[in-house]
């Protein structure tokens with residue numbers, strides 16, 4: 001996604017790229033969005049939003065699931081020769097890339113945004129029950145004998161304790 005930086009002050013760039021352009025394993029379908037580029041002398045500000053779909057594997061139950069993401073983009077491009085003079089800009093709340101030869105490339109910026117949106121421990125749902133540690137059954141699909149057994153073991157004892165406490169009163 002190379003964009004020439006000459007001949008405009010402000011421009012809108014429509015994003016509609018296949019996931020194969022990004023080489024991100026988890027990415028599915030297309031990446032869509034809109035970025036506004038604002039040029040202020042040697043500095044270009046990119047701001048916008050992209051949408052995409054990730055295919056993830058749940059860290060608890062190991063099922064794969066898809067999730068739709070919407071991520072904000074905010075990025076600065078600075079001309080390379082200006083690096084020492086405008087270095088203080090990099091301390092702002094946005095990533096900065098230095099460009100040469102009147103061309104900026106949006107693709108690495110979009111790719112980084114996608115990579116950062118991938119959770120370290122994906123969960124298919126907040127309350128995912130995971131797998132039974134004994135037989136490996138997916139407990140979201142129903143209980144197995146091990147889970148039931150555990151409950152049966154605890155309940156009678158609790159009943160006994162309750163009865164004892166009641167007697168003492």
Ligand SMILES: [Zn+2]
Nearest residue numbers: 058061124128
């Ligand atoms: Zn899960």
Ligand SMILES: [Zn+2]
Nearest residue numbers: 132135144146
């Ligand atoms: Zn089990």
